[in-house]
Amino acid sequence: MQAFSSKEISAVRAEFPALQIPNQCIFLDNAGGSQVLKRVADRIHDYLLSSSVQLGATYATSTTASARVTEARQAIAELINAADDREVVMGGSTTGLMFQLIQAILPNVHAGDEIILTNTDHEANIGAWKRLQQAGAVIKIWQVNPETLQLDLSDLEKLLNANTKWLAMTYASNVLGTINPIAEVARRVHAVGGCVCVDAVAYAPHRLVDVQASGADVLVFSFYKVFGPHYAVLWGRFELLRSLANLNHFFIAEDNLPYKLQPGNVNFELSYGCQGIADYLVAIGEQFGGSGKRRQLMQYAFDKFEAHENYLAQRLLDFLNSKSSVRVIGMRQVHEGDASRVPTISFIVENTPSETIVKHIDQFSIGIRFGDFYARHLIEALDLEKHGGVVRVSIAHYNTVEEIDLLISHLNTILPSA
C-alpha cells in the first residue's frame, strides 16, 4: 500500500487531457466511466482521418485499414492474455455482448439445463441469462451472505449438480468492490461439467486481466471503464466459441471466429483506439522501472496502480469506519484475510438519504454518485432502497491523496461526528 511519488502521479495524470483542464471536477465516479487516455483519442482521430474505408479490398488504404484492425485485435488479445486473437469478440457494450452471447448459446439450451446467477451482479450478467428460461432453462440464484457480504462457496456447492450448464458472476462487484475467487469457483463448476461467464467490468480498471489464469470460459468488460471509449470485448475459449451458433450471415463459416459472433462490422476506429490502452500500460511499466516483455511491463504498471489505489481506498475507509453513523457496504479494509477489494467504496449514512450526501458533495465539484448502479437485486437483498441506494466513491489510479482528503473534509462536515 503505497501512494505514487509526485513524479509518478504527474506522469500518470499527464496522459489524461481531461485532468489538465483548469478547475476541472474531481473524478470519483470512475466505476461509472473513467477518463480517456490521450493516446486512445489520438488513435481514434488518426484512424478516422486517414484510414476510414471498408476493410478487405485490395487497394492500399483498405489493406492499411485491415491491418490496423487486425493489429488492434491482437493488441487486445495481448492485454487480456488470450491464447489466440480469434477468441476476441468486439462490440458496443458489455450488455450488448451479453445479449449476443445468449443468442449464440440459445440453440444449445435444453429443458432442465441449469444456470446459476448471483444476486450481487450488475443486471448485464443477469437479465440476458434469464431469457434462456424461454428455452426451458432453470435459473438458480447464488445469494450473497447478508452478514459478511460475501458469496459463500458452501452455498455454491448446494446449487451445483450434473445439470449445471453455466454459472455467470462478476469478478468484482461494482457496489461491494469485493474481488471474487473466480478460479476456485470455476474449478467447482468445471467439476460438474459447467462453464463460467465472468463480468470483469468493475475489475479490469484495477488488475491486469489474464483470461487464461482466471479459470473463466467467457469474460467480458467495457473499455470506457478502462481509460478508453464506449466499446467492449468478450473473450471466450476457442472451442467453446466455435461450438456456439453463428450470429452472422449464412455464408459466414461456423469456424470463422470472431466474425461469426460479430454481426455487421465492428467499430474499426474504436478497436484501433483501444490499442492505446495496452501501449499506455507498457509505457508506464517502463517509466516506473519495470522490465521484461510487454505483459510483464503491464503487470508492473498494474502492481503500482494497485498499491496506490489501496493507499487511497484505505484512507477513505479509515475515515468512514471512524463514523458510527456510516455503514460501509462491502469490505471495511482493502484486505481481509484472503479477500481483497477494488477501490469502489459504497456506504450508507444512518437517517440520511444517500442523495443528500451526494448533492452536498456536488457543490464542491467532486463527482460521486448514489443509487443501485444496476445491481438492483443486491440493493434489494440488503434492503437499501429506503436509503435511495448507496453512496459510491469509485477511485482510479489517477486520483490523488489530496483529492481523497478534500472529499473526506467535505464528508466530515455533513456526517454526524463520531
Ligand SMILES: Cc1ncc(COP(=O)(O)O)c(C=O)c1O
Ligand atoms: C459491473 C458492471 N457490469 C456491466 C456493466 C454494463 O456495461 P455496459 O454499459 O458496457 O453495458 C457495468 C456498467 O456500469 C458494470 O458496472
